[in-house]
Amino acid sequence: MRRITIAFVIVSLMTAGLTAPTWAKCAPPRTNDFVTHRWAGWENAANSSIAGVQSKIFNYDPYVKPNTDFAMAWVMLTNPSRTSYAQVGWIEHPYDARYTFFEYTYGIFNLWARAESAALPEGTSSVYRVDYEFDGSNHWYHFWAGGQDLFRRNSNFDAAIGQIYGETLSAATQMPGATQVPEVFDNAWRKVNGVWYSFDGTMVRSGPSATTYFGATKVYSTKATVWDKACTT
Numbered sequence: 001m002r003r004i005t006i007a008f009v010i011v012s013l014m015t016a017g018l019t020a021p022t023w024a025k026c027a028p029p030r031t032n033d034f035v036t037h038r039w040a041g042w043e044n045a046a047n048s049s050i051a052g053v054q055s056k057i058f059n060y061d062p063y064v065k066p067n068t069d070f071a072m073a074w075v076m077l078t079n080p081s082r083t084s085y086a087q088v089g090w091i092e093h094p095y096d097a098r099y100t101f102f103e104y105t106y107g108i109f110n111l112w113a114r115a116e117s118a119a120l121p122e123g124t125s126s127v128y129r130v131d132y133e134f135d136g137s138n139h140w141y142h143f144w145a146g147g148q149d150l151f152r153r154n155s156n157f158d159a160a161i162g163q164i165y166g167e168t169l170s171a172a173t174q175m176p177g178a179t180q181v182p183e184v185f186d187n188a189w190r191k192v193n194g195v196w197y198s199f200d201g202t203m204v205r206s207g208p209s210a211t212t213y214f215g216a217t218k219v220y221s222t223k224a225t226v227w228d229k230a231c232t233t
Contacts, residue, residue: 024178027063028230030213032172034068038207040175040214040226041073041165044190044199045080052191053077053162054129054144055199058184059090059098059122060176062228066094068170072101073183075128077141077159084110084157086141088128088150090119098122102143106155120146127187132159162190162199166214166226175214177227182215186223198222 044050053075062071074089088102099116106113120126131142139157143150164185166176177183188199198221205211216226 024181024231024233025061025063026174026178026228026231027065028172028174028213028228030171030230032065032068032170033208034065034170034172036171036208037167037169038171038175038210038213039165039167040205040210040216041163041185042199042201042203042216042218042224043161043163043165044201045161047190047192048080048158048160049192050077050159050162050190051133051194052129052131052196053164053199054127054187054189055164055185056125056127056187057089058125059120060183061096061098061122062092062174062176064092064094064174065170065172068173069093071166071168071173071176073166073176073185074164075130076163076165077130077132078161078163079157080160082161084155086130086132086143086153086155086159088130088143088145091116100145100150102145102150104141104153104155105157106153108156115151117150125184125186131191134158162201164188164199164201164224165204171209171213174231175226175228177225178231178233179215179227179229180233182225182227184223184225188222188224
């Protein structure tokens with residue numbers, strides 16, 4: 001997860017979104033408390049030499065409360081304090097505005113930027129990946145989605161933790177997934193010293209009442225699921 005204290009302009013690479021049949025989409029009967037971050041997923045902080053994280057994520061279509069910005073699912077590399085990060089995944093804004101996105105922090109003031117491009121097909125699964133390389137002076141982060149090279153960025157931090165999460169900004173927005181049709185983080189891996197290992201993370205639900213609102217289960221070492229308990233089918 002991350003804590004953002006300084007915002008930066010959102011950069012839109014493409015403005016085309018995709019709409020398709022819903023996938024266990026429902027409006028949770030909870031009070032809108034925008035802006036309140038909540039997360040459900042898993043993370044691995046076992047090795048400070050992590051140099052990559054990837055997962056095949058289901059491109060879900062959750063309900064996003066109008067005027068609450070987004071629901072999203074992503075993979076991320078972050079520093080030990082979880083204040084600097086590089087992430088890539090899918091994002092959905094209100095009214096079914098869906099995109100692929102990548103986001104990162106940079107600079108001494110830990111500013112952040114996000115870029116959004118055409119969404120990968122809803123109702124399918126796509127591999128999202130972030131790679132990290134330190135060349136002795138630069139910290140390079142490389143973003144991939146569905147096999148497509150999105151961007152390579154020099155940032156200012158050493159990767160130490162891998163994360164794979166769903167995220168919302170309001171209790172009135174659906175966490176990706178439902179009890180019978182969960183969000184799936186499959187084919188999850190982390191790269192350490194040039195070798196890919198099973199992600200095998202620890203399940204986390206974070207934010208106010210997150211353990212009450214959301215479910216999260218490790219299926220096995222390379223697969224986990226999350227869901228919104230208010231939604232069934």
